Amino acid sequence: MLIMLKNITIGQYIPGNTFIHRLDPRVKIILSIIFIISLFIITKFSGYIFILLFLLLSVFVSKIPLSYIFKGLKPILVILILTVGLNVFFTPGGTYLASIGPLKITSNGVRLALFMGLRLIFLIVGTSLLTLTTSPIALTDGIENLLTPFKSIGLPAHELAMMMTIALRFIPTLLEETDKIMKAQMARGADFESGNLVKRAKNLIPLLVPLFISAFRRADELAVAMEARCYRGGFNRTKLKQLKVSNRDYIAILFTAILVGIIIWNRFWPW
Amino acid sequence: MSIQVENISFVYNEGTPFESVALKDVSFTIDDNEFVGIIGHTGSGKSTLIQHLNGLLKPTSGRIIVNGIDITTKKDLKDIRKEVGIVFQYPEHQLFEETIYKDIAFGPSNLGLSDDEIEKRVYDAMRIVGLDIKIKDMSPFELSGGERRRVAIAGVLSMMPKILILDEPTAGLDPKGRDEILHQIKQIHQMYNMTTILVSHSMEDIAKLVNKIIVMHEGKVSLIGAPKEVFKHVEELEKIGLGVPQITYLVRELRKNGIDLPDDVLTVDEAKKYILEYLRGVDNA
């Protein structure tokens, strides 16, 4: 479990000063959404070539180590295996290849499984690239800004963004705290690694109770500290860092537009 | 029980952009029944070091031998954790049970002891840390911070480890609470012959209690030896932001002014004795 905590890279930010890091967060968010949509437009393997090129280029420019990107895939390995497995065995049609017990493997199954597996991988890599290169503050700033137009229909954009900022801010703190309490209880002979499911769940109590208490204490302290500094929501609040769309962003938009163009065109290719 | 630490290094988040070296080539020996102080500035690696001593952290390189067993290669560390008890920094944050009794009993019941034995150990531990047995059925969360700290320390004591490690047990306590806890730790060391390791960044606390000091600086051991020896390196200690007890400074100034006192005075009482002796000597002359 201690090992598992170490591998959580989703939502983590790696500071940097590259082209990708410096893009306007709003642009980055929208381009990421467009990237995800384009993933679902693709119907052929050939389309993935362009996605792969686009991702490789982005990773290269962002200077995020490739090993880091792969590590981010580890937590979804179970989902990945499940997706591939289900598709391999339960897709009818195509030529018969082999069978394991009552389950038949067909060429269509293998094709679809690979297709879905790749889609999932690209999806995770694409979105983790967004969070790896955007600081949580910039990210929520961008989201708040994008949601502002919906304020008139009663959407509390600022409050939502603030909640996200705080949640993101406390993820590393809580992980650290978990690690610390776990070690303290292990030093008292607690066992988090063996036993059946019920026993394991019960063994978590010495971890969860202190964790919740400390989370509530932190929340309480934070609320008091914010109030002491006269925080009263987004009302009349100005920003230290104004978001601005620059030439850099237009270049990124252009690249993404080319990608989307090729992918739509790809639908009409014969292979 | 003895501990040998041989050339251990430790890196947090190895192989990620957040890599940070916390220990560099640390070596020392702690003999049976010693009372050792580990001292160092914030971030010098004290907490990281002690977590190695019962296998909670594994060194990136080097090895640790506890009572003749190499714990760096050992898989099952239950036995080691039984023998090496660690009271963590701010241990009151680890309390979780509904009653004080149950919380202190958590460790011993994990050891699989009989109910009678557990009860005896819980009461003993409560008595040692100065908690009234009458409050055993109260919730630990109704107590003050200092009392909670005592419950947490009792929770480790009740396991009766052979080696007791305390990570800044006095952090955040008032002077009275601090002195009481330090006094109790000293008593525990004497009564149970536990090898004791006390982590602190206050020289004053440590000087009076321990028979060996390990000074940590930026992940390395910078000085090691008996308090009297270590405190002779005033300049070195000041350079790494530690300093020596106030009384050592006073004696040093007096010596500079030609007053003949020993150069290894650690406590106010000692200093008083020597100064009076000196004054009497002057009177007689």
Ligand SMILES: Nc1ncnc2c1ncn2[C@@H]1O[C@H](COP(=O)(O)OP(=O)(O)OP(=O)(O)O)[C@@H](O)[C@H]1O
């Ligand atoms: N969980 C962790 N992840 C990454 N780095 C850590 C972690 N814990 C400690 N460190 C780093 O290791 C170094 C040593 O930390 P450690 O907690 O051992 O210091 P310390 O001497 O106990 O300090 P203090 O007196 O503040 O308790 C520090 O630079 C710290 O930033």
Ligand SMILES: [Mg+2]
């Ligand atoms: Mg520490």
